[in-house]
Amino acid sequence: MSITISDWSISENEFNPQKINHSETIFTIGNGYLSTRGAFEEHFPRENRSTFLHGVFDDVPVFFTELANAPDWTEMEIFLDGERFSLEKGRILQFERRLDLKTATLARTVRWESPKQNISTLTFERFASLADSHLCGLRVTITPENYEGTIEVRSGLNGHADNLGFLHWNWLGQSVTRNTATLLCQTRSSAIDLCIGLFQTLTGRDHTGRSFTWDVHNDPTVVSRINARQGEPLIATKWVTVLTSRDGRRAISQAQRSIRKLQTLNWQEAYQAHCAAWQKEWDRCDVIIEGDEEAQLAVRFNIFQLLIAAPRTDEHVSIGAKTLSGYGYRGHAFWDTEIFMLPFFTYTRPEIARNLLSYRWHNLPGARTKAQHNHFNGAQYPWESAATGEEVTPTWVTDPKDPGRLIRIWTGDIEIHISADISYAIWQYWKASGDDEFFARRGAEVILDTARFWASRAEWVDELQRYEINDIIGPDEYHDHVDNNTYTNALARWNLQTALNILPWLETNAPAQYHRLKRSLRLNPAELKKWHHVIDHLYLPLDEKTRLIEQFKGYFARKDVDLAAMEPRTESMQTILGIEGVAATQVLKQPDVLMLMYLLPDLYDRQTLEANYRYYTPRTDHTFGSSLGPSIQAIMACRVGDPSAYEHFMRAARADLLDVRNNAGDGIHGASAGGLWQAVVFGFAGLRFSSEDQQWHTHPTLPHGWKRIAFKINIHGKELSFDVHA
């Protein structure tokens, strides 16, 4: 795909059927309640169209649960003088698809010659309203250029919506009027009701088409017909409203009112309200980069992806690793949310950060069940999390090369650092927002109960008189079943220390909460003494001479591979060497020690930072390893003054836009999107809090050619503006 660069829009000027799934991902729109991939209204073979609503999960084999693809509000069949509009037939004379980031509007213009050589221009526009999260608008302007005849537009509410061939919905009911259709359905296992209604009109310059409905079971359809005159543009307008039983007990019963309201809507007014809401978002969240058009667009595109996936009114959902934009990871949330995406929200939209962190607090019961199941205390968060906070990492998946073989997925069992990552994000949010009320009522409980988990998880090794954490997976997933992963050990210790630190604060500032938590979490003196003991004796390696930190026990003894000599590659090192092959080497999916130094910068001195940066950087699979790596690598490059920072940054910037990892079709890389914002703000602009003057300062290291970086952050409810010039 060739993308045209502008400050505020992504566009393609030709239709490439080989890349439709990639295009569908990057042309996703949404409003924080739902997101819809950019598939064509009229369908196309091998499309992966989807509309995902936050929190609407349903059971599925292998992955336990997944976001259920909802009945599609964008579906539209168009008949031009009896011929069905389809890009599979006829000739495409002109094609443009454009996503306007400023207004979250997707538009497509196609000039199409039909098999019987009628030429039409069709312009589709769609938006999911940010002013009314239950409202979606779609209109198509059709101009018959060299013919006249009947134009017919059919919009159905298809209850047979599937996830890659798997059905999640049962029909409950439907109704139609002259130009509205309503469908009520329910997820098959989780029993979430969904009501979707549509209203459609078709008008010409001075006449209105006739509308009627086809009340077909599970696909009620509004049909609008008009007599078209040559050269006269006709506009079909379709309004859709969606509600689910997750929106409140009375949401479904009130849906009929919402559907009636659709008939009173005016496109200009509704669209203006939507645009105004977006203007407010950009006022708070935009990052301006001058001197690098591609970087500017990429940063806005990635901020946009975070904003369309951000739950604004729902504190029972998180953002999945692929946001709401594709089937990858089935909508499950990982540490990607807390460590990579959350800082953007924490510093620009703390209200959203609070929702996302509240999701984890609400899911404490699931985390406690997991800890208990594994015979630990406290709260152990699931590696993959969905509606309930239970562990939903698949245990076995089919080997793509041999469907009779299975591959065991261990992350759900032993990638445990996420419990500390969540505590870290809570602490970071509290420090930035000053939201004491959230912290006292919710955040502190998570930090304390994850600390309890760590204290029970650490294993006392009597002969070495120290604690170890063994048989785990660190962020670098090329190595599993490792002992004493430094990242995990250090974050666990940080989690315990922070838990101890907040107790006096709680006692002073929220005594009722303090006593409630002490009781409910059984924080007796023996427990707290154990925490101190673990903090003091948890093993953290450091070679005093070389200043090198071994990523895990025995890492330095593994085979050293000259990665540079293998470039250029088109596959990950894991694909090239195999799961066991890459594990036997020092090649990293992402560098845990550098990640640790990013999150806890005061833990090591500059000499240690530089030594480890020099050691781990050439051993990391930056190109096809973890998509989480490049943005953090860019930040650490900035810290040591390595000019390759820009190269790493652009690798993250292009992950989805240019599909450099060949998997953007599965959905947006949410962590990479969040990391990109961090790379600009904490990397190139070098934003840091100074404990000396208690102020935030920038320490810019702008890439070559960059003239300016400007952005705002929100600290303790106050907006701070930064404007950095080269």
Add this chain to the structure above:
Amino acid sequence: MSITISDWSISENEFNPQKINHSETIFTIGNGYLSTRGAFEEHFPRENRSTFLHGVFDDVPVFFTELANAPDWTEMEIFLDGERFSLEKGRILQFERRLDLKTATLARTVRWESPKQNISTLTFERFASLADSHLCGLRVTITPENYEGTIEVRSGLNGHADNLGFLHWNWLGQSVTRNTATLLCQTRSSAIDLCIGLFQTLTGRDHTGRSFTWDVHNDPTVVSRINARQGEPLIATKWVTVLTSRDGRRAISQAQRSIRKLQTLNWQEAYQAHCAAWQKEWDRCDVIIEGDEEAQLAVRFNIFQLLIAAPRTDEHVSIGAKTLSGYGYRGHAFWDTEIFMLPFFTYTRPEIARNLLSYRWHNLPGARTKAQHNHFNGAQYPWESAATGEEVTPTWVTDPKDPGRLIRIWTGDIEIHISADISYAIWQYWKASGDDEFFARRGAEVILDTARFWASRAEWVDELQRYEINDIIGPDEYHDHVDNNTYTNALARWNLQTALNILPWLETNAPAQYHRLKRSLRLNPAELKKWHHVIDHLYLPLDEKTRLIEQFKGYFARKDVDLAAMEPRTESMQTILGIEGVAATQVLKQPDVLMLMYLLPDLYDRQTLEANYRYYTPRTDHTFGSSLGPSIQAIMACRVGDPSAYEHFMRAARADLLDVRNNAGDGIHGASAGGLWQAVVFGFAGLRFSSEDQQWHTHPTLPHGWKRIAFKINIHGKELSFDVHA
């Protein structure tokens, strides 16, 4: 469910929503081209409706491939004066569903009071024509008893047909006229095109309803409306035609002609042609039992199940373990076809047996691939077989008690006796039919190439100077990874001996085939010498003193369990003891040694038969072990004069009708159905071929109360009638 007994029909007189899946199975109808479960036209929650067409397989996770549920020809929505007819609402005043086996017609009469207290009587009738396998007819007679108003009948062709939530079809196209609809779709992986067309009318005593169509995408729907007068019956008639690209290269392009033909059909004529075709089947296949109404009905019901699943014109398909009547085993064929179902066809409908055996011959390439993959020679047939003859046994399935755990299924790897079973069925067919042409061109090749497999599979044990076949599963699947399973060893030796025996016949009677096969199968003197050596030295145990044959090496040393003491049970012994638990005992899923004595009666003397019958019978899980067991057990009981023969026979007879194993909802137990016919003919009637006078004779041992058994068989093209009286 309470079933009413009559000679020729199965009926239920009340609607039990708890047993709908069982009822759907036993009210399945079909015509050897397709079968349709007895689900309600208007749908009901938790139904498992399906229409399976022979050979229309498509890829699916875990099970590799499955019969794709086709767009449903029975679907019908009925609106009575504006109210949707549904048994979920209102009151059922009367209910009867009746399957007439003689005419393969399913009828249902419902007297229903709607929520607004309108009372109607609806009688549905459906048949899949045996006279024209692409034709299905459905009509409903609606009588408004206490109201008048509009009656509306909607029949759609729903392309979103799913298999338990999984979609197999892509839309290709559709068209409608005033009262016809056509849908063209394609399976997603196997790319089989399917065209389905419908024509619908709605008429009263002296007036005709208005029909029109709703051209909704992937669900084109014919709607018929009529003004109903109180007490006047109205008849909606729906004709459907189905064709696929498997029916020949031009089948799809000729479909439009078939759809036009629907409009000229007359119900009486088309139905009479169908009934006449069924009369011919019953003339050849019926078994008359006098003195036992339940047994009479059950035998006819089971013969019916075989006849509706039997491919009459297609030699590229087999009959799956659950026929075409349910999702169990996904349409895959096992040895159930050759050993349990095939004798019925071989002896009554040899044309069908020839088709079923030709399926195996066409799939020799798949069997050769499997042998090669396992480093053996010749042809190793798959344990589960579908379209191509490749192995399609799932390797891992989810533990129903713990979805995170998987259970390894070993049968596809090591249940190898099927290759000999197929050869046995071919030989049996040849002997009965005298079809030398089939045998020379097709059958012999299978027997020779499976013999090659066995010669390479047998392992020479030098210290014992004998061949063994180790690490396998015999028919008794409670014990896996066993050595020297006697059933398998004996059938393998029979396969090799039969292969040697047929070579001289081939050389004399089909010299061209003989030389072709010798070349293509590389049957050189060294190979044939090896066969002799294996036959002479393949280990077959027999204790000369006790006359006991050990089912496999070490069986007698396993724990002996007093099964009788555990009655009554409601679960299988495997469920009670666990997979490993039951394997440690002598409890059998089915008795391999008795099965062997059934298939090769001349191998052992009567004393040996009786000793083994006495030993193995009390150690077999007759009630919840293999559904293949009871009918063969009944035959062996007849042979030794054990009066419990009838009890075993009725266990098989009731397997589906009374759902005694609690799994009839998954589909008909095809092997049990075939075994039942064998139990009557070879068990109670005692039919045997006498080598002395070269004639077939009966040796009756009729159960108490039975007055007569009458049946026909076809030997060398001649019909022989048997009439046995008590």
